[in-house]
Amino acid sequence: MDYIVDIKDIVTKFGATVVHDKISLHVKSGEIYAIVGPSGCGKSTLLRELVALHKPVSGSINILGYNLLDASYKQIQELRKKWGFLFQNGALFSSLSVYDNIALPLIEYTDLSSKFISKMVVYKLDLVGLKESDGSLFPSEISGGMVKKVALARALALEPRLLFLDEPTSGLDPISAREFDRLLLRLREFLSLSVVMVSHDLHSIRLTADRLAVIDDKHIVAQGSLDDIVNTHTPFINAFFDAYNTNPS
Amino acid sequence: MAQPLLVSHKNTASGKIEIDVSGNLTLNYISSIKRYIGELSFEGIDTVDINLDNIDNMDSSGAIFIDSISTQLKNQKINIICHQSEIIKNLALIHAKMKNINTCESVADKHSLLYNVGFQSVKAYKTFLSFLSFFGELNYSFYLLLLHPSKIRYKEIIFEINANIIKAFGIIAVTSFLVGVVVAYQSSIQLAKYGANIFIVDMLGLSILRELGPLITAIIIAGRSGSFFTAQIGAMKVTLEIDAMQTMGFDSMRFLVIPRIVALVLMMPVLIFIADISGLFGGMLVAKYQLGISASFFIGRFLEIISVKQFLVGIIKGPFFAFLIASIAIYHGLNVKNDTQSIGVNTTKSVVESIFAIIVCDAVFSIIFTVLGI
Incomplete structure (x- = not known):
């Protein structure tokens, strides 16, 4: 098993609204993987599906060698001790x-x-x-x-070997946010973590993410390293990475 | 994940023991390693070699364990043997970190009894002062509103009357009806023994009108509206709604506090009246079926014995009780800190303290009425 997280053909619906239409992605062991997309595109929902807080309509999710959607309650409890989840507002x-x-x-x-x-x-x-x-x-x-x-x-x-982060730097000032990014990199090295995060913070993504996926209009419109993404052109990617292109400070 | 394998070679002649650890040195297995070491005999041993060469995996808890192993083996010299550079690096990092951290003292501060008594006393005193300050602010706001009656939020007052008074009619009526039945039933057995059946009217009239009606009403309202006010205003504090109102210039006293207090104070006598009527009705039913006193006879005796004064004594307490309930509840609501726990704590405090305050207030009224001969 090379991939620590392997998602195939995920379909998510809320009532009649389709949120994800056959989304597939995989995260390699030791990687920091970012999921970006416009508000309401279902990034957080995808993250919630990965930690068994929400069940997709169809598809398969394979995490740490477990098939999440077919796993028994006991297996999921076992899994829950092997991952960590950082909620957007902490949820302490x-x-x-x-x-x-x-x-x-x-x-x-x-x-x-x-x-x-x-x-x-x-x-x-x-x-x-x-x-x-x-x-x-x-x-x-x-x-x-x-x-x-x-x-x-x-x-x-x-x-845990796997960490999920839901908008880790939102609500932090830029200095704390960069500090958080460095902390994440240090932890990754020190604890050999794999990280899946949802983020809006371009600086943070550039600093930490090895690969990323862009979700827009129910699909993954681009996946790969930051350079790959920037060279893909969709309205959202153009708008989102504009700052990156014009001001690569 | 592989359970770590532990092998030990004991060499009593040289006073040495070698412990080989292989497999995973991770969180789940630490206690089993600890137990294994605990079961070894260290008699005549002064050196322990711990060999980590065959470890597959070590997480930070494993590193902390190895770093702190000297606390378990106090009397032996410990050598860590390891040639894996990654693990040596991690151990060194942990060692450098843990050196700066002093975990010997417990995290929670422990204090003497005297300290705690003093601390709690000062806390209680400060709570009292802050309630006084709330009370003062409240009175000042009242005063300002009386100067500008057009600023009174009549709509909110009507809304609160509906939510807290009119919707409580049913529960108040049923409860005091049942209390009337119980009191009449209990006393009817005693009265019948002496052939003093007719005195049930005096008993019920005095006890319900003067004490039971107002008290039952106040206690139910303390449980119903008191908890409602605290939880509602507390949640508004947590979601920063109160701060939002403040920044927009909506005075929370005028918008939140005074309408609730006014609604309860104005309408409490009505609730007490309902409690009186239904309590007496319950008593009257028991008198008829238990003691054979007909309704017309009951009412005739009632009019003869019980003066309006007794009714007024009960009613006059209403606004005072209402003021206590509403102000204590709102005070605790505004005292909620920014977490969910605090809502629960303050709601409990609000209900308990307002019931206590009602009973103290009732006792004070009893003394005053006795002194005045009412």
């Missing part, structure tokens, strides 16, 4: 402190001692650039950028 558990948010999966899914778990949590906090003392804060007490970092640390808690 507001009743738990930062520390407990990260510790929760470790407490639930491993039989490690609380001392070892605390070591791991502090390490994860350090990994995403937070201090140990931040652990006692609650989600309502921290800034948006910190929420994203904590959510990332939580997504990494179970040492």
